[in-house]
Amino acid sequence: MLRISTQDDRDLFTLKLEGKVIGDWAEELESFWGQLKPSLDTRKLCLDIRGVMSLDSKGRKVLRQIIGPTNADILADSPLTKQFAAEARQKNEGRDGHAHPNV
Numbered sequence: 748m749l750r751i752s753t754q755d756d757r758d759l760f761t762l763k764l765e766g767k768v769i770g771d772w773a774e775e776l777e778s779f780w781g782q783l784k785p786s787l788d789t790r791k792l793c794l795d796i797r798g799v800m801s802l803d804s805k806g807r808k809v810l811r812q813i814i815g816p817t818n819a820d821i822l823a824d825s826p827l828t829k830q831f832a833a834e835a836r837q838k839n840e841g842r843d844g845h846a847h848p849n850v
Contacts, residue, residue, distance in 0.1 A: 748772070750798075751779055760790045762813070765798030768806030777809045792819040802831045810835035 749772035754761040762783070768776060794813060802810070813819060814835055823832040 749776060751776060753783070756790075758790055759793055760787055761793045761795055762819075763795040763798070767801040768799055768809065769801055769803040770805060773803065773805040773809050776806075777812065780809065780813055787817070792817040793822060794819045795822040796828050796831055796835075797822055797824045799828055799831055802834065807831075807834050807837075811837075 748766045749768060750763075750765040752763045752765075754763070762780075764776070766772070792813070794810070796810075810831075814821070821832040821835070823829045
């Protein structure tokens with residue numbers, strides 16, 4: 748299950764994810780992001796992934812789609828969510844589904 752919630756402030760928009768960003772739920776996040784993105788205007792995006800428990804290759808791809816063009820700040824507080832943040836910031840992903848740094 749994936750819970751998506753938002754907090755809309757004047758200069759900052761927070762997108763909070765809780766649960767599993769995998770499979771169909773990752774696709775739901777992708778669809779949600781597609782609808783949300785145009786409404787951001789000039790506001791800074793903060794992506795809160797402190798409640799994310801699981802992330803697959805589709806989930807990493809969607810997080811990259813969110814982070815890339817927005818340069819969003821990522822809130823991560825555990826070794827697991829910090830790893831997810833690092834994976835989401837990677838630019839290249841190999842065929843094995845693992846993130847690989849640029850060479």
